[in-house]
Amino acid sequence: MVQQLCKVESCDEVAAKTFLLRFASSEITASAQPGQFVNVLAAEAGEGPLLRRPFSIARVDGDIVELFFHAIGTGTLLLSRKRHGETIDVLGPLGQSFRVDADYDTALIVAGGIGVAPFPFLTADLLKRCKRIETFVGYRNAGQILTSHLQNIHIATDDGSKGFHGNVVQLFEPFLDRTDLGKAKIFACGPTVMLKALSELAKRKNICCEVSLEGHMACGVGLCQGCPVERTGDGSKYALVCKDGPIFLTTDIIL
Amino acid sequence: MTASIKNKIKTSFTLRGIEFKNRVFVASGTFGYGDEVRKLVDVSRLGGIFTKSLSWKPRAGNPPQRIVETASGMLNSIGLANIGVHTFIEQKLPYLRKLDTRIIPNIAASSLQEYCDVLELLEEQEGIAAYEINVSCPNVKEGGLNFGTDCSMTGKITASLRKLTNKTLIIKLTPNVTHISEFARTVEAEGADAVSVINTLIGMAIDIKTRKPKLSTVTGGLSGPAIKPVALAKVYEVAKSVKIPVFGVGGIASAEDAIEFLLAGATAVQIGTMNFVDPVISVKIADGLEIYAREHGILDMGTLVGALDADLKFSVLQSWL
Numbered sequence: 359m360v361q362q363l364c365k366v367e368s369c370d371e372v373a374a375k376t377f378l379l380r381f382a383s384s385e386i387t388a389s390a391q392p393g394q395f396v397n398v399l400a401a402e403a404g405e406g407p408l409l410r411r412p413f414s415i416a417r418v419d420g421d422i423v424e425l426f427f428h429a430i431g432t433g434t435l436l437l438s439r440k441r442h443g444e445t446i447d448v449l450g451p452l453g454q455s456f457r458v459d460a461d462y463d464t465a466l467i468v469a470g471g472i473g474v475a476p477f478p479f480l481t482a483d484l485l486k487r488c489k490r491i492e493t494f495v496g497y498r499n500a501g502q503i504l505t506s507h508l509q510n511i512h513i514a515t516d517d518g519s520k521g522f523h524g525n526v527v528q529l530f531e532p533f534l535d536r537t538d539l540g541k542a543k544i545f546a547c548g549p550t551v552m553l554k555a556l557s558e559l560a561k562r563k564n565i566c567c568e569v570s571l572e573g574h575m576a577c578g579v580g581l582c583q584g585c586p587v588e589r590t591g592d593g594s595k596y597a598l599v600c601k602d603g604p605i606f607l608t609t610d611i612i613l
Numbered sequence: 614m615t616a617s618i619k620n621k622i623k624t625s626f627t628l629r630g631i632e633f634k635n636r637v638f639v640a641s642g643t644f645g646y647g648d649e650v651r652k653l654v655d656v657s658r659l660g661g662i663f664t665k666s667l668s669w670k671p672r673a674g675n676p677p678q679r680i681v682e683t684a685s686g687m688l689n690s691i692g693l694a695n696i697g698v699h700t701f702i703e704q705k706l707p708y709l710r711k712l713d714t715r716i717i718p719n720i721a722a723s724s725l726q727e728y729c730d731v732l733e734l735l736e737e738q739e740g741i742a743a744y745e746i747n748v749s750c751p752n753v754k755e756g757g758l759n760f761g762t763d764c765s766m767t768g769k770i771t772a773s774l775r776k777l778t779n780k781t782l783i784i785k786l787t788p789n790v791t792h793i794s795e796f797a798r799t800v801e802a803e804g805a806d807a808v809s810v811i812n813t814l815i816g817m818a819i820d821i822k823t824r825k826p827k828l829s830t831v832t833g834g835l836s837g838p839a840i841k842p843v844a845l846a847k848v849y850e851v852a853k854s855v856k857i858p859v860f861g862v863g864g865i866a867s868a869e870d871a872i873e874f875l876l877a878g879a880t881a882v883q884i885g886t887m888n889f890v891d892p893v894i895s896v897k898i899a900d901g902l903e904i905y906a907r908e909h910g911i912l913d914m915g916t917l918v919g920a921l922d923a924d925l926k927f928s929v930l931q932s933w934l
Contacts, residue, residue, distance in 0.1 A: 361653055361892060399890065403866060408837055409682050409890060449892070574680045576687060576889035580649045583642075583665075583694045584680035595673035596694070601649075 359452060359579070360385045363445045367422055369438060374501040376472065377438045378416070379425045379446075386450055387418040392458065392480035393570055393605040396423065396450030397578035400436040407433040409576050412600070414476035414547070415451060417507055423448075426475040426504065452578050454605050456545055456568055458483055463540030466565075467493040468556055470526055470548025471502065476570050478507035480545060485509070490540075492533070496526025496548070527555045534563055544568065550613055557608035567608040573599030588612040622906045623913040624899070626660075626880060628858060629781040629806045631742055633660040633715055633881065636914055637871065637899040640809075640862050640885035641666055641719035641745060641785070642691065646705040647712060650892040658896045660881055661715030663809075664701070666747050667735075668720075669727050671697035681818045681827040686839030686864070687886060688816050690830040693721050693747075698731045702738055710740025717783070721747040728770055732777055743780055746770065749787030749812040761787040761796075761812070768799040775804035783860065785809035786851070793847050794854035801855045809860040809883065811847045814840055837886040838864040845877050852878020852919060866894070868901020875917040 360383070367380040386396065397410040411433045417424040429438040440446060458465075458480070465484050467477050474495055484491050491509040500519035505511050513521030514529040522529040526548070534542075546556050547570035560567035573585030578600045586596035587603065590610055597603065597611065624635045639656075641663040647656065656662060674694025681688045696704070701718070709716045718735055722728040728746065735741055748770055749761030760766045771784055784800040786793055788811040797808050813834025818827040826832075844863020852859045861879030864886065865871050871882045884895040891897070906914060 359650075359652060403838075403890075404685075407682055408685055408886075409687060447891075574678050576680050576682075576689075576886070577892070579892070581643060581645045581892075582680065582689070582889050583674060583691045584689060586674060586677050586679060586694070588676075594671065 359450065361447070361449045364423075364448045366440045366442060366444045366446060368442055369440045371438070372426075372506075373504050375429050376502065376504060377427055377429055379427065379437060379440065380419075380422050381425075381446060381448065382421050383423055383448060384421040386415075386423050386448065387421055390415050390418055390423070390451040390479075391455030392483045393456035393476055394451040394453050395578070395604060396425070396448050397452060397575075398425075398437065398449075399447035400433045400440075406436045407431075410447075410449065410578060411437070412452075412572075412575060412578055414570060414604070415479055416475050417478040417482065424478070426472060428472045449578060453600055453603055456480055456570075456605050458487060460543060460566065461541065462489070462543035462566065464490040464492065464542045466530070466539070466542050466544045467491065467508070468526055468530055468544060468546040468548070469493070469495045470552040471497060473546070473548030473552075473570070474504050474508075476547055477545070481507060481509055492537075492539075494526050494530045494533070496529065496552070525552065527552060527559065530556070531559055534559075534565075546570070553608075554613045557613055560608055568605055569608055569613075571599050571604045571606060571611075573604070575600050621912065622903055623915070624903065626915055628743070628880075631715070631781060633742075635660040635899050636875070636881040637895055637902065638663060638717075638860065638881060638883045639888055639895050640883035641747065643885045643888040646696075646701065647709050647716075648705065653892045655896055657713035658899050659714050661717050661742060662709070662712070663717045663719050663745050663883060664705075664709075665695050666693050666719045666721035667695055667698045667701050667731055668693060668722055669698055669730050671695065671700065676829045678827060678829055679833075681833070683816065683818055683835065684839060686835055686837030687889075688818055688828060688833040688835055689813070690828045690833035692830070695721075698734055702734070706738060706740060715742035716740055717743045717745050719745040719747050719785070725770055725773055729773055729777060732774055736778055736780075741780065743783055743806075744774070744778065745783040745785055745809060746774060747785050747812070749785055749789075762790050764790075764796055764799050767796055768803045771800040771803035771805050781806045783807040783809055785812055787812045788843060788847050789815050792850075794850050797851040797855045797859075801857050805857060807858040807860060807880070808851060808855070809862055810851045810879075811840075811844045811863050814843060836864065838866050840864045841866075841870060845873055848874055848879050849877040849921070865898070868898045868905055871898050871902055872905055872917060875914070876919070876921045878919040878921070880915075880918050
């Protein structure tokens with residue numbers, strides 16, 4: 359984990375209200391694992407929101423870290439206006455990564471909306487491990503679609519403007535039934551309602567499922583205790599999204 | 614900062630015979646048990662670490678959502694989530710006591726007996742410099758603020774704990790009362806060595822789309838730069854009304870802020886919410902204080918304490934004291 363001022367390489371709108379921010383940090387790219395996140399301060403004290411904003415690492419490219427985000431609030435709007443040469447204060451890499459080394463043949467990636475963010479990075483890692491990858495992405499409409507650096511992409515849109523007309527879980531489920539996948543593992547990120555549906559599906563089909571969660575957090579490192587998620591089993595009632603996650607097995611948490 | 618400058622300016626102070634090397638501390642609940650960010654922060658620069666609150670048994674804390682950002686601040690409703698004093702002693706204290714800074718456990722409880730039990734267990738341990746007593750958490754149903762807003766109960770807790778320890782006893786006061794100075798005078802009379810002023814202010818935020826409160830507990834504790842002016846006035850009020858030292862806490866984000874608290878009468882300061890934004894801010898503030906001292910020819914940071922130049926004949930506060 360490092361805290362540093364990083365130079366912005368570029369920040370471009372790549373889909374509706376969705377930005378790709380690229381910044382340089384050889385320290386972060388050297389140690390980051392797929393599924394980890396960074397906590398970014400968009401502006402100096404008094405010039406923007408007080409707290410950092412957490413973002414999944416979308417991809418690393420040499421010394422460059424890439425983030426996808428929706429510009430929806432003050433912090434993300436400020437971030438979306440960053441230009442080449444400006445700096446951002448970054449804390450990271452943080453949290454636990456996807457467990458990619460487990461025993462499976464096919465990686466099934468399921469993403470809803472901006473939940474696609476951690477998957478280019480994961481895909482690059484899975485390719486190195488020669489896993490078969492099938493990627494299911496769901497968006498509200500065709501204007502929001504992001505598919506760069508993904509493999510074997512299946513698209514769903516809520517309004518049917520591209521691909522399957524419906525949500526991503528509806529697209530995904532029949533695929534499980536008609537395809538021989540060998541041993542599969544699901545990696546997912548998206549709205550809680552989607553992850554919940556997916557988690558139940560994974561349980562029914564007896565497939566291991568790991569999800570990346572979002573949480574309201576202040577520090578991103580476990581100091582504030584602000585981002586609990588309920589755990590299954592004995593022991594403490596809550597895990598922290600920032601420190602124990604953001605990646606969890608769906609069998610370990612209650613969504 | 615060069616060694617010669619460090620040597621020239623006295624940053625330390627003494628409380629009940631214990632020397633604290635710096636007047637900058639990290640506040641309870643904002644620095645965990647010191648291990649989360651140990652690679653980033655040189656805690657040897659700090660006066661000490663006020664730990665996350667400790668209760669007798671572990672507390673799971675409140676359900677999500679626990680955090681909401683507000684204008685220049687944040688609301689929290691953590692609910693004193695903590696590992697409990699036994700786990701603290703087994704898993705955290707061995708590491709903490711090796712650090713080159715003072716360790717001050719913060720104790721939170723739901724009964725007078727629980728405060729006593731936790732403190733007595735900690736009394737048997739090595740490496741503890743002082744205790745901070747949380748009588749003022751706004752986010753737990755039982756105990757918490759009920760104690761902190763009841764002056765006689767706050768006094769009773771102080772008196773009971775005073776009998777159990779010779780170590781420095783610091784009572785953390787809530788601003789959610791009419792006159793915080795009454796509480797400060799009460800705990801001073803019952804033997805407290807210092808007070809921490811202030812804990813969070815009760816606040817609230819609502820999601821207008823769902824018409825639901827943003828926090829699961831409806832209300833929570835407001836902290837961060839938003840509360841700094843309030844905290845400063847409370848520190849001023851308390852410092853005017855008691856002789857025991859005051860730890861100033863509330864929205865401190867810079868060395869300039871820390872100097873304001875010293876001038877208002879704080880003997881030392883605690884950095885809270887800003888640790889979440891910048892984990893190394895406490896060290897930056899300690900550095901900034903020394904730079905200020907050097908620029909102003911100050912040899913002992915203690916000369917700033919209560920050095921406010923105010924014409925009190927216009928002060929409304931006088932009628933409260």
